[in-house]
Amino acid sequence: MGQIVDIGRRIELVPMDSYFHDIAIALYQQQPAIGPSFLVHTYSRIEGASQRIQFVVDAMRTLGGMELTKSGLLRFPCGTDHQLGCKRVFLEACKSDPMQLVESRSDTIFDKKSNCDMTVLSYGNGRYHVTANSDESGTERRVSAITGGLIKLGDMIAVDEEKSDQVAFSCGCSHDALVGLLLVRAPNVRAAVREQQMTASRGVLSSPSQQE
Numbered sequence: 001m002g003q004i005v006d007i008g009r010r011i012e013l014v015p016m017d018s019y020f021h022d023i024a025i026a027l028y029q030q031q032p033a034i035g036p037s038f039l040v041h042t043y044s045r046i047e048g049a050s051q052r053i054q055f056v057v058d059a060m061r062t063l064g065g066m067e068l069t070k071s072g073l074l075r076f077p078c079g080t081d082h083q084l085g086c087k088r089v090f091l092e093a094c095k096s097d098p099m100q101l102v103e104s105r106s107d108t109i110f111d112k113k114s115n116c117d118m119t120v121l122s123y124g125n126g127r128y129h130v131t132a133n134s135d136e137s138g139t140e141r142r143v144s145a146i147t148g149g150l151i152k153l154g155d156m157i158a159v160d161e162e163k164s165d166q167v168a169f170s171c172g173c174s175h176d177a178l179v180g181l182l183l184v185r186a187p188n189v190r191a192a193v194r195e196q197q198m199t200a201s202r203g204v205l206s207s208p209s210q211q212e
């Protein structure tokens with residue numbers, strides 16, 4: 001188990017990577033002096049596995065607006081762990097088609113339930129405002145459902161009890177790429193959480209010595 005302790009605490013796992021030989025890919029959290037940082041790791045020794053890990057790391061930088069530390073770990077520029085958000089970035093990066101260019105998500109989604117576009121606007125200092133391009137009745141409730149989704153998925157906070165269309169990151173910094181990524185799943189948080197639980201329960205990552 002020494003190896004596992006050395007690379008940090010495992011916080012998320014994709015037990016069977018559908019894009020690369022069903023290998024297990026895990027996300028580890030470390031606590032170096034510069035603040036919480038993340039490592040994407042596999043125990044697989046299949047040729048090309050390290051390139052696959054590099055793809056996931058690059059995709060996480062794009063999708064989550066994360067940066068690389070000198071030692072090659074991922075972190076958010078604000079220095080906060082945003083662990084829940086980071087897990088989501090990791091899962092989405094693993095699901096990104098390696099044959100396609102990975103691009104950060106838009107700030108707008110089409111919401112089926114309200115039949116309109118929902119946009120998340122940055123107010124700066126980590127504050128965001130969810131707006132709908134419709135004034136039909138019920139839209140306001142959908143906006144607050146999506147805001148609630150952002151809070152649950154990204155561990156964001158409500159700005160003001162009265163303003164159910166506003167959310168913020170507790171670090172006080174903007175994370176536009178991350179909020180765009182979370183917005184895609186915000187209309188259906190339950191499905192997103194269920195998927196995460198199923199992924200986690202499908203297998204456990206074992207070190208090479210345990211696989212023998």
Ligand SMILES: [Zn+2]
Nearest residue numbers: 078080171173
């Ligand atoms: Zn932050």
